[in-house]
Amino acid sequence: MVSIAAGNAGAAVVVGTGPVTPEEVVRVARAGAGVRLAAEALRVIGVSRARIEALAADPKPVYGVSTGFGALAVRHIPPELRTQLQRSLVRSHAAGSGAEVEREVVRALMLLRLSTLATGRTGVRPVVAETYAALLNAGITPVVYEYGSLGCSGDLAPLAHVALAVMGEGTVRDADGTLLPAADALAAAGIAPVELAEKEGLALINGTDGMLGMLVLACRDLRDLLRLADVTAAMSVEGLLGTDKVFAADLQALRPQPGQTVAAANMSRLLADSAIVASHATPDCTVVQDAYSLRCAPQVAGGARDTLAHAERVAGYELASAVDNPVVTLDGRVESNGNFHGAPLAYVLDFLAIVAADLASMSERRTDRFLDKARNHGLPPFLADDPGVDSGHMIAQYTQAALVSELKRLAAPASADSIPSSAMQEDHVSMGWSAARKLRRSLDGLTRVLAIEALTAARGLDLRAPLTPAPATAAVVAALRTRVPGPGPDRHLAPEIEAAVELAASGALVSAAESVTGPLA
Secondary structure (H helix, E strand, C coil): CCCCCCCCCCCCEEECCCCCCHHHHHHHHHHCCCEEECHHHHHHHHHHHHHHHHHHCCCCCCCCCCECCHHHCCCECCHHHHHHHHHHHHHHHCCCEEEECCHHHHHHHHHHHHHHHCCCCCCCCHHHHHHHHHHHHHCCEECCEEECCCCCCCCHHHHHHHHHHHCCCCEEECCCCCEEEHHHHHHHHCCCCCCCCCCHHHHHHCCCHHHHHHHHHHHHHHHHHHHHHHHHHHHHHHHCCCCCHHHCHHHHHCCCCHHHHHHHHHHHHHCCCCHHHHHCCCCCCCCCCCCHHHHCHHHHHHHHHHHHHHHHHHHHHHHCCCCCCCEECCCCCEECCCCCCCHHHHHHHHHHHHHHHHHHHHHHHHHHHHHCCCCCCCCCHHHCCCECCECCCHHHHHHHHHHHHHHHHHCCCCCCCCCCECCCCECCCCCHHHHHHHHHHHHHHHHHHHHHHHHHHHHHHHHCCCCCCCHHHHHHHHHHHCCCCCCCCCCCHHHHHHHHHHHHHHCHHHHHHHHHHCCCC
């Protein structure tokens, strides 16, 4: 388990009254960056808290301040029971089940909840925000579970498990990944548990922070995978004796879809100066046009880029949001609202799962072409060293096919479902958390499919010798060869696939290509 104590990622992220950036979310979530609350944030938190305390003293009931919650909002709670009310709210809502959620997701969720607290729109005391910052800085990560959120009212159960730890209850992992009671971890770090006051329990659990954190991380990962998809597609076009003429800028300009233009330009750069491409770019070439999985790669990867750009815009809007219910308005009113509903995020999380499935589907088709002697233009069946004795990459494609089938199932939208809850008070929910969870699995699957394509295409390019690939694709082959030997008799294939997956996931394959082309878009 990797330690993520503060200080591993440069300067602390300053959390102020405005939004944190996607890059800051990634730094805190993945690199263990610390956080620091801006002075202005602490000031506005104090101002809004004074308004909540004034309402708490008013005999007139105010939802979330002096009443119960959800379907129980009609009950006025006397002052002597309000601390118990907040404690009971958090304890009862910390009802998750299943496997632990990844540490990076929980850290992203905590940062985003802290960012909302820092806007001064939630009515918590400064000490609550300071305690969230302290947990992040100490590398203390509350245990959050896979199941429990309906995405409305936000990510209630996941956020409640975090709030429980802030209270000194429940279970956490420390900076070294050791599982221990929250009370022990807080004591070891010198952090005092918080006894929640009026409104604070609600403020800590009414948010879209879990699904938003996963969306931000997924957008970062998919942008990297799109460059990898261009690299593996170019390798396949080259190894299957395809043409690069269809990627010409003037042809792309006839259909000015922005993502398509970017993908085609990447592929042209990757295939520049290829002796393999040049070898069949002659008047006597009998191939009229390539299959769609080769010729239309920029159209698919381009459409994926444009979908991702939309998802990034939605994430940007949500990063700039102060999601809570009730919320303290700029003029001091405390108003109920529906901003916790996760629909905008759920939709784009589902869109990205569709994109991942389709990119993987096209990648698998290119791999399959390499293995079929009727379509691979002179390469041995299954790229085997001694076909019949050896099976080559036959079963690597089976693995791809299994992954693609799974990705197609994961592409079924979670956001199209809704299950009423809270005695029909919450009668329509977003399922955004579920959309985010399955997207994470989708991106893992896409990484594996693209890695297998790279592995197979590299073998195909080696088998084209003495013809040489483009300098950029040759650099990718060389990067793979640091971990995986070239063509030869059958070997244990699973470790080679896993090595390719690690190179793909780390960015090493794209970096190898970019060492020749410069940064790909």
